[in-house]
Amino acid sequence: MNVLLYYCYTNIEDTEHYYNQHKNFCASLDLKGRIIIADQGLNGTVSGPEEDCIKYMNFVKSDDRFKKVDFKIDICNEHLFEKMSIKIKQYLIKLGIDIDPNEDTGIHLEPKEFYQMMQEDDTVVLDVRSNYEHYVGKFKDSVTLNMKNFYDFPNKIKEHDLFKNKINMEKKILTCCTGGIKCETASAYLKKIGFKNVYQLHGGIIKYGIEKQGKDFDGKCYVFDGRITKEVNIVNPKTITKCHICKIDCNIMVNCMNAVCDKHITMCEDCFKNMEGCCCLECITSEKMRTKIPDYYKEINSNKNLVNKSDL
Ligand SMILES: [Zn+2]
Ligand SMILES: [Zn+2]
Numbered sequence: 410m411n412v413l414l415y416y417c418y419t420n421i422e423d424t425e426h427y428y429n430q431h432k433n434f435c436a437s438l439d440l441k442g443r444i445i446i447a448d449q450g451l452n453g454t455v456s457g458p459e460e461d462c463i464k465y466m467n468f469v470k471s472d473d474r475f476k477k478v479d480f481k482i483d484i485c486n487e488h489l490f491e492k493m494s495i496k497i498k499q500y501l502i503k504l505g506i507d508i509d510p511n512e513d514t515g516i517h518l519e520p521k522e523f524y525q526m527m528q529e530d531d532t533v534v535l536d537v538r539s540n541y542e543h544y545v546g547k548f549k550d551s552v553t554l555n556m557k558n559f560y561d562f563p564n565k566i567k568e569h570d571l572f573k574n575k576i577n578m579e580k581k582i583l584t585c586c587t588g589g590i591k592c593e594t595a596s597a598y599l600k601k602i603g604f605k606n607v608y609q610l611h612g613g614i615i616k617y618g619i620e621k622q623g624k625d626f627d628g629k630c631y632v633f634d635g636r637i638t639k640e641v642n643i644v645n646p647k648t649i650t651k652c653h654i655c656k657i658d659c660n661i662m663v664n665c666m667n668a669v670c671d672k673h674i675t676m677c678e679d680c681f682k683n684m685e686g687c688c689c690l691e692c693i694t695s696e697k698m699r700t701k702i703p704d705y706y707k708e709i710n711s712n713k714n715l716v717n718k719s720d721l
Contacts, residue, residue: 515596546628
């Protein structure tokens with residue numbers, strides 16, 4: 410099985426038509442995931458058998474508008490989504506401000522170039538992801554913002570010293586995010602408000618993991634599929650989070666098993682067993698417990714302790 414992560418900013422004039430075409434083609438394949446089609450382009454994450462992923466990539470690229478799309482391809486054991494969802498939306502990424510990366514955006518850096526520039530003086534790595542994402546992993550010495558959602562970005566950057574202290578407007582700002590799509594919008598916005606030297610990590614942390622082995626990325630990368638996080642650094646990995654319950658070093662992130670709570674927490678294997686995958690005692694008594702056990706948990710429970718509770 411493969412998982413594909415991709416986006417492509419390009420003008421789509423006939424979104425409805427493209428949506429139908431896309432949907433019909435996908436119906437012929439065993440793919441699951443999330444695809445968004447907007448006037449500004451295409452964004453998706455899908456999982457499926459390798460041959461179906463190849464057919465899908467060929468289908469997307471066969472359309473001239475999407476020739477430049479860059480697929481990040483990863484291997485997985487099973488589908489990472491419950492179903493396939495294809496939607497037409499107004500924007501690929503919602504920022505609450507009218508920004509079109511098709512018009513202007515930061516200079517794209519390939520992982521190697523990004524790493525090199527990161528070493529230079531007067532460079533700031535700016536993580537444009539939300540709290541739950543950079544909490545579990547981020548570039549060493551990077552600047553993170555206190556954001557609940559990506560659309561907090563305009564306000565949070567304006568409150569930050571980087572912006573308030575005008576001397577910083579000349580610094581090289583290197584933005585990063587999971588797969589690169591948020592950087593398209595965020596770096597366009599940074600240019601709009603006056604930053605002079607704006608760059609973005611092309612393909613995001615995922616591509617950086619593949620091509621630069623994740624060097625100097627501390628922790629794990631949050632991903633928007635059933636895996637929740639992904640290991641990217643095989644050069645100098647480091648754990649930056651602690652178990653939510655017992656506070657030992659731990660970088661395993663789970664969704665609280667109480668579907669109503671659904672909080673993202675880091676929790677060690679022992680605590681996961683003791684707490685039945687919940688963030689607190691109150692959640693254990695919930696009547697809306699999710700039944701799908703996270704992958705890593707299935708692995709550590711191959712000796713079956715608690716697994717019989719669910720309909721695995
Ligand atoms: Zn623990
Ligand atoms: Zn909870």
